[in-house]
Amino acid sequence: MTRKTISRAGKPLSIDLLERMADILKILAHAHRLKIVEFLEARGASPVHKIMEEIGLPQAVTSQHLNQMRRIGLLSAERRGQEVWYAIADPRALTILDCIRRKES
Amino acid sequence: MTRKTISRAGKPLSIDLLERMADILKILAHAHRLKIVEFLEARGASPVHKIMEEIGLPQAVTSQHLNQMRRIGLLSAERRGQEVWYAIADPRALTILDCIRRKES
DNA sequence: TTTATTTATTGATATATTTCTATATTATTA
DNA sequence: TAATAATATAGAAATATATCAATAAATAAA
Numbered sequence: 553m554t555r556k557t558i559s560r561a562g563k564p565l566s567i568d569l570l571e572r573m574a575d576i577l578k579i580l581a582h583a584h585r586l587k588i589v590e591f592l593e594a595r596g597a598s599p600v601h602k603i604m605e606e607i608g609l610p611q612a613v614t615s616q617h618l619n620q621m622r623r624i625g626l627l628s629a630e631r632r633g634q635e636v637w638y639a640i641a642d643p644r645a646l647t648i649l650d651c652i653r654r655k656e657s
Numbered sequence: 658m659t660r661k662t663i664s665r666a667g668k669p670l671s672i673d674l675l676e677r678m679a680d681i682l683k684i685l686a687h688a689h690r691l692k693i694v695e696f697l698e699a700r701g702a703s704p705v706h707k708i709m710e711e712i713g714l715p716q717a718v719t720s721q722h723l724n725q726m727r728r729i730g731l732l733s734a735e736r737r738g739q740e741v742w743y744a745i746a747d748p749r750a751l752t753i754l755d756c757i758r759r760k761e762s
Numbered sequence: 763t764t765t766a767t768t769t770a771t772t773g774a775t776a777t778a779t780t781t782c783t784a785t786a787t788t789a790t791t792a
Numbered sequence: 793t794a795a796t797a798a799t800a801t802a803g804a805a806a807t808a809t810a811t812c813a814a815t816a817a818a819t820a821a822a
Binding site: 564565567570571573574575576577578580581582583586587590591594644647648651652653 | 669670672675676678679680681682683685686687688691692695696699749752753756757758
């Protein structure tokens with residue numbers, strides 16, 4: 553008795569909106585970035601060195617991934633002393649993670 | 658009184674699964690492909706020429722987008738005479754579309 | 763069998779993305 | 793101020809992706 557799909561079909565989305573949607577998906581569409589989102593969900597806001605430690609990526613690469621996600625508003629960044637703490641800022645990051653976590657629907 | 662996020666945080670996802678997730682997102686992360694998914698949701702299974710007409714893309718490009726989505730199982734394809742009818746095969750395609758359609762959560 | 767219709771594939775080119783190495787910036791501590 | 797720690801950025805090389813033009817393949821109709 554589970555609902556297969558919640559129908560939301562309505563007015564077609566403008567190509568402009570679709571492009572913004574695609575930009576968000578494009579940024580999330582990377583295993584390391586997904587892992588970063590997952591980590592931030594589990595542990596909450598964290599400084600870069602904790603994140604790169606967890607993900608096991610070089611400093612520059614980690615920083616670049618974090619900045620990409622911050623630029624489009626998926627993450628927020630706040631400097632605290634010599635550290636910069638990143639956190640999930642757009643709940644859609646989690647929603648999309650969830651969408652894929654479930655095997656379906 | 659709306660739930661901001663449904664917490665699904667559990668065991669961390671394997672890098673392998675994250676890569677498969679990223680592959681699905683990567684394919685969806687394109688305005689034209691999202692539009693195709695939206696169209697197939699609204700109109701149901703359709704032949705290629707109807708889709709390219711609707712999206713306004715050249716035949717080769719449309720065919721290539723459709724094939725990418727079929728390869729990873731997002732769409733299904735069935736030949737009917739000289740036409741090939743495509744349809745949404747993986748409900749996650751719609752779920753992700755929905756995730757972005759809503760402004761948040 | 764020839765022709766027309768629909769879809770797929772190939773090769774080339776253009777553009778974008780990822781990663782690396784090295785260096786720069788910002789803040790802290792000696 | 794000099795040295796250290798944390799993070800960001802720039803430039804280059806490697807890889808991936810998108811699009812186009814042309815052609816191939818599959819089916820149907822004449």
